[in-house]
Amino acid sequence: MGGGLLHDWAQQIGPLAQGLWVSARLAVVGLAVGLPLGLLLAIGVGSKGRSLRWACVGIVEIARGTPMLVVLQLVYFGLPQVNITLSSFVAAVVSIAVITAAYTSEIFRSGLAAVPHGQQDAARALGLRTADRLRYVIVPQGIRIAIPPLLNFAILIFQGTSLAFTIAVPELMAQAYGIGASTFLYMQVLSLAGLMYAAITLPSAAGVRLLEKRLGRHVAAAA
Amino acid sequence: MSEAHTSAIGPNHLVPVDSSPGAVVLRGVGKKFTDDYAVTDVSLTVARGEVLAIIGPSGAGKSSLLRCINLLDAPTAGEIVVDGIQVRGADGTTVAGKELAELRRRVGMVFQSFNLFPHLSVLQNVSLAQTRVLGRSKAEANARSLDLLERVGLADKAAQHPTRLSGGQQQRVAIARALALDPSVMLFDEPTSALDPELGLEVLAVMRELADEGMTMLIVSHELHFAEEVSDRILVMADGRAIESGPPEQVLRNPTHARTQQFLGALHER
Amino acid sequence: MSDSNGWDQFGDLVGGIPLTLELTVASFAIGAVVGVPLVLARRSQFRLTRGLAVMIIDLARGIPMITWLFVIYFALPQAGIRFSQFAAAVLGLGLLTAAMMAEIYRAGIAAVPKGQWEAGRTLGLSERRLFLDVAVPQAARVAIPPTATLLIGLLKDTAIASTLGVAEITYRAQIAAQNTYKGLTIFALAAGLYIVLSLPVAALSRWLDRWLHQKWTVA
Numbered sequence: 285m286g287g288g289l290l291h292d293w294a295q296q297i298g299p300l301a302q303g304l305w306v307s308a309r310l311a312v313v314g315l316a317v318g319l320p321l322g323l324l325l326a327i328g329v330g331s332k333g334r335s336l337r338w339a340c341v342g343i344v345e346i347a348r349g350t351p352m353l354v355v356l357q358l359v360y361f362g363l364p365q366v367n368i369t370l371s372s373f374v375a376a377v378v379s380i381a382v383i384t385a386a387y388t389s390e391i392f393r394s395g396l397a398a399v400p401h402g403q404q405d406a407a408r409a410l411g412l413r414t415a416d417r418l419r420y421v422i423v424p425q426g427i428r429i430a431i432p433p434l435l436n437f438a439i440l441i442f443q444g445t446s447l448a449f450t451i452a453v454p455e456l457m458a459q460a461y462g463i464g465a466s467t468f469l470y471m472q473v474l475s476l477a478g479l480m481y482a483a484i485t486l487p488s489a490a491g492v493r494l495l496e497k498r499l500g501r502h503v504a505a506a507a
Numbered sequence: 508m509s510e511a512h513t514s515a516i517g518p519n520h521l522v523p524v525d526s527s528p529g530a531v532v533l534r535g536v537g538k539k540f541t542d543d544y545a546v547t548d549v550s551l552t553v554a555r556g557e558v559l560a561i562i563g564p565s566g567a568g569k570s571s572l573l574r575c576i577n578l579l580d581a582p583t584a585g586e587i588v589v590d591g592i593q594v595r596g597a598d599g600t601t602v603a604g605k606e607l608a609e610l611r612r613r614v615g616m617v618f619q620s621f622n623l624f625p626h627l628s629v630l631q632n633v634s635l636a637q638t639r640v641l642g643r644s645k646a647e648a649n650a651r652s653l654d655l656l657e658r659v660g661l662a663d664k665a666a667q668h669p670t671r672l673s674g675g676q677q678q679r680v681a682i683a684r685a686l687a688l689d690p691s692v693m694l695f696d697e698p699t700s701a702l703d704p705e706l707g708l709e710v711l712a713v714m715r716e717l718a719d720e721g722m723t724m725l726i727v728s729h730e731l732h733f734a735e736e737v738s739d740r741i742l743v744m745a746d747g748r749a750i751e752s753g754p755p756e757q758v759l760r761n762p763t764h765a766r767t768q769q770f771l772g773a774l775h776e777r
Numbered sequence: 778m779s780d781s782n783g784w785d786q787f788g789d790l791v792g793g794i795p796l797t798l799e800l801t802v803a804s805f806a807i808g809a810v811v812g813v814p815l816v817l818a819r820r821s822q823f824r825l826t827r828g829l830a831v832m833i834i835d836l837a838r839g840i841p842m843i844t845w846l847f848v849i850y851f852a853l854p855q856a857g858i859r860f861s862q863f864a865a866a867v868l869g870l871g872l873l874t875a876a877m878m879a880e881i882y883r884a885g886i887a888a889v890p891k892g893q894w895e896a897g898r899t900l901g902l903s904e905r906r907l908f909l910d911v912a913v914p915q916a917a918r919v920a921i922p923p924t925a926t927l928l929i930g931l932l933k934d935t936a937i938a939s940t941l942g943v944a945e946i947t948y949r950a951q952i953a954a955q956n957t958y959k960g961l962t963i964f965a966l967a968a969g970l971y972i973v974l975s976l977p978v979a980a981l982s983r984w985l986d987r988w989l990h991q992k993w994t995v996a
Contacts, residue, residue, distance in 0.1 A: 349972035351936035354947055354964055361951075362960030405579055406622035406681075410636040411611030411688065420635060424626050446841035450940060457843055464851060471852035478840040478848065485839035 292472040296463055300473070303459030304480055306373075307445040310455060314377050314445075315438055318384025323427075325385055326392035327418070340389070347386030353447050355379045360451040376448040380441060388434060395430030396422060432496040439488050443481060456480065530554050530590065531576060531692055531725065534597075537584030538571050545571040546582070547747045553740075555691075558724045560734035560755070563744035564770055569727040572744070573694050576725070577614040578607065589614060590691050612640060615685030619697040621677045623669040623684070629656065630665040633684045641688060648687075655683040659713050675706030679713055686717075693717065695726040731771075735759055743767045786953035786963055790970060793946035796863075797974070800935040800945060803867045805928060808874025815879035820886070830879075837876035842937055845869045850941050866938035874931060881923045885916030918989045925982030929975045936971075946970055 328340035347355070359382075360375035370378065399422050407417040449457040460477035464470040531553040538546040546568040553559045561569045575582040578594055581601055587594040592610050595601050602610055624632050630652050637648035656662040659679040661672075669677050678698060685693060695714065699707035711733050718724060718737045728734060734741055735755040743751040743758060743766075751764040762768050818830035837845070850865035860868060889912045897907040939948035950967040954960035 346968070346972065349933075349975055350968040351933035351947065351971055353936040353939065354950070354968050354971070357947070357951060357954070358961065358964035358968065361954050362962075362964045365959055365961040400620075400622075402618060402620050402622040403624065405618060406616075406624070408579060409577055409611060409614075409616040409618075410684070411608045411640045412636060413608065416639045420627075420639065421624055425624075428626065443839075443841040446843045447937070449843065457841070457847075460844075461847065464847075468855075470847070471855045474844060474848045474852050478836075478844050481841060481844065482836055482839045486835055489835075489839065 289472060292469055293476050296460075296469075296473045296476055299459045299463060300456060300477055300480060303454060303456035303477075306453065307442065307448075307455040310373070310376055310380065310445045310448060310453065311438070311442040314380025315384055315441060317377065318381035319388055319434070321381065321385035322388030323392050323423075325389035326396060329389060329393055330396065344386045344389050347382055348390075352379070352383055352444055353450065355383060356447055356451050372448070372452045375451055376445070376453050379448075380444070383444070384437075384441060387437060388430075391430050391433045391437065392426065394433075395428075396426035398429045399425045428499065431499060432492055435492045435495070436489070439485050439492070443485060446481075530588075531723065532588040533572075533576075533585065534587075535585035536572065536575060536582050536587060536595075538568070538575055538580060539583040544747050546575070548585070549744070549747075549749045550585075551742060551749065551752070553692075553723060553725060555723050556721045557740065558718045558722075558726065558738045559740050559742060560738035561725065561727045561742045561744060562729070562731065562734060562770075563750075566746075567744040568747040569744050570696050571747075573616075573696050573725060573727055576692075576694060577611055577616055578602065579616075608640065612688045613690050614692045614694060615688065615690035616694045617678070617681050617685050617696065617698050619700050621669075621674070621681045621701075623677055623681055625669050628666055628668055629661065629672070629680050632669065632680060633687050636684070637687050652683070652687060655686055656680070658686075659683045660709075673706055674702045675709045678702065678706075678710045682710070682713055682717075692723045692725070695724065695728065697727050697729070699728065699730060731759060743770070745770065786950075786957060786959075787966055789949050789953050790946055790963070790967055793944060793949040794970065794974070796938075796943060796945040797932070797935050800863075800866060800870065800938055800943070801928070801932045804870035804874050804935070805931055807867065807871030808878045808931075811871065811875035812878030812882055815875055816882040816886075819879060819883060834876045834879055837873050842869065842873055842934060843940060845873060846937060846941060862938070862941040862943050866935075866941055866943050870931065870934060870938075874927070877927055878924070881920050881927065882916070884923070885920035886912060888919040889915045918986075921986055921989060922982065925978060925985075928982075929978050932975055932978070933971055 325340050325344055328336050329344065331337050331340075356376060356379045359379045360370065360372060363370060363375075403421055403425065404417065407421045412420070445453075445455055446457040448455050449461065452458070456477055460473045463473045467473070531551075533552075534550045536546060536549045537544060549568075549572055551559070561572070563569055571580060574580040576587060576589060576594065578601060582595050585595065586597045589610060590613050592602060592606060592613070594610060623629075624635070627635065630649060633652035633655060634645070634648040637643045637651060638645060641648075643651070653662055653665060656665055659682055661676060661679055661683070664672060664676065664680075669680065672680065682698075698714070699710050702710065707730070711730065714724070714726070714733075715737050726734070726738065738755055740752060741755050741758040742749055743762070743764070745766045751758060751762060751767045758767065759771065762771060815830055815834065818826045819834065821827050821830070846865060846869040849860060849869050850862065853860065893911055893915070894907065897911050902911070935945055936947040938945055939951060942948065946967050950963050954963045957963070
């Protein structure tokens with residue numbers, strides 16, 4: 285059986301690798317779009333203006349309360365109802381971006397709040413106006429604090445790309461299922477797919493833990 | 508040493524409304540936080556070039572008072588005039604917008620926990636406000652920053668990040684940062700309380716020089732020897748009120764108020 | 778293709794609530810229970826046991842849920858083990874929950890101050906008594922908020938059972954959307970259902986946290 289397994293894997297790895305490439309692209313593009321939006325939402329949630337604050341909180345709560353699978357289906361199968369038809373890849377990217385923005389807004393918000401209050405004091409005492417305080421003092425520090433949780437989130441999103449399978453994106457799971465359905469070698473192909481995911485997520489998670497330790501330095505200790 | 512300005516505590520009418528340049532005037536200032544009164548009815552005048560030390564037990568409202576002067580916290584009662592700018596009027600209006608920015612340019616503040624920006628280099632820390640608030644060019648700001656760092660003895664650390672420096676060094680950078688905007692008044696909120704005694708000495712040395720150069724300073728501190736040496740007057744606060752004031756020799760050697768005696772007595776015990 | 782505007786399918790969606798809830802509760806039960814031997818193995822003195830536990834937890838959390846579900850439902854039959862769609866979904870979700878609960882338990886135990894263990898030992902308490910009477914209550918307090926978060930997440934994760942054909946909310950929404958072409962309305966309604974269902978859990982967690990805070994706070 286052992287030799288047979290490796291033989292099967294050797295045949296399956298090509299198409300699976302192509303699928304993995306699609307998964308990776310999905311994750312990267314989705315995150316690239318979603319993260320800046322998440323930061324904006326975080327600032328919006330903390331703003332003084334009431335309607336802006338409520339609008340942002342509303343968006344965040346709704347997007348966070350909805351299963352990612354439902355978001356994917358809504359964007360791909362639902363939007364055509366209002367004449368917005370997106371390709372499956374674009375629909376997946378949009379869904380990932382929305383989910384990312386909603387979840388990371390909380391991460392950014394915690395990061396910004398963790399910046400020691402004395403920093404605000406010093407910035408205000410120097411006469412820096414609000415926009416400059418945010419831009420030069422608070423946000424740079426808040427982002428640094430938010431980096432480890434954001435990276436962990438990115439790892440989760442990468443795993444989440446597997447759901448794009450349900451809207452016909454040819455990513456890793458789609459390839460695996462396709463091969464399984466036609467060859468009935470489900471165990472072989474699914475285990476290979478699983479290992480390919482793990483090969484990326486596990487070292488990444490370890491890397492984030494390492495980074496967390498090293499990042500402790502350039503951040504002011506919370507008072 | 509200045510003269511004439513009366514030891515200003517108590518009923519408002521004893522305090523001359525002095526809006527001469529560089530002076531800091533408080534009349535009946537109060538600060539209330541939700542339920543408690545951190546500061547009640549404090550009046551004082553600090554003339555230009557004068558050094559006022561504010562002492563007293565913890566929780567006496569000293570920091571709260573200081574923070575009202577540059578409006579880090581908004582006072583809930585009284586009047587404050589700083590260097591001709593009406594920070595808070597008797598009617599409750601507080602300075603805002605451009606005038607507030609001007610106030611903060613004229614008043615420099617040094618904090619107990621330094622509050623340097625850790626993600627910026629020492630040089631950037633001192634230059635940031637110069638470029639963003641004063642609009643100086645980067646070159647000009649950096650040149651000025653190096654001068655100031657030279658003055659506090661840290662020009663060689665300009666490229667480093669604050670986390671690499673000792674507490675005493677960080678506080679000296681903080682002083683340079685506050686001086687970068689050419690303020691006319693400097694506020695010090697327990698500048699050496701977070702430092703080992705030896706490191707505190709370097710900071711006090713810088714402060715002594717500043718005082719000798721004629722800077723108007725308000726210093727909240729526990730360093731009584733320093734206060735005696737450097738200040739022109741001492742104000743004693745307890746429970747949010749100003750209870751005694753006068754020249755250092757008088758307040759520290761012959762206090763008249765029971766609470767002051769109690770506070771100083773306890774200090775001597777230790 | 779029917780002429781409905783999408784809202785008529787609401788009844789269909791609501792019909793999926795029982796299965797969604799069953800999936801959630803069953804998976805959580807399995808996870809909470811299996812998490813215990815898993816965390817004990819994780820903390821074991823034997824390197825082999827520990828290593829095995831770490832590997833299981835890491836793989837469970839590092840491989841997407843849908844992959845695990847497919848392995849259980851499609852791959853295991855190759856070895857002669859067959860599960861129904863519902864069972865496969867519950868098993869998959871349950872095992873993943875077990876891995877996450879093991880980590881939550883671990884963090885909870887770690888949060889018990891070291892001094893407590895030492896004090897208990899000097900008082901002569903057996904390890905077992907120490908664990909049950911001293912550590913567990915304190916660990917529980919720390920563990921409640923992340924568990925509530927996990928539960929809410931689990932409620933949403935049950936949507937994945939739709940890929941196996943389990944007729945919970947999301948599956949029904951997919952069918953309804955195909956029939957009516959009013960996907961936006963229908964999926965929006967489905968989203969609303971999930972949000973509404975999660976509210977009691979969030980409220981319960983806040984209440985529980987407050988109650989425990991009162992009960993266990995040392996004056």
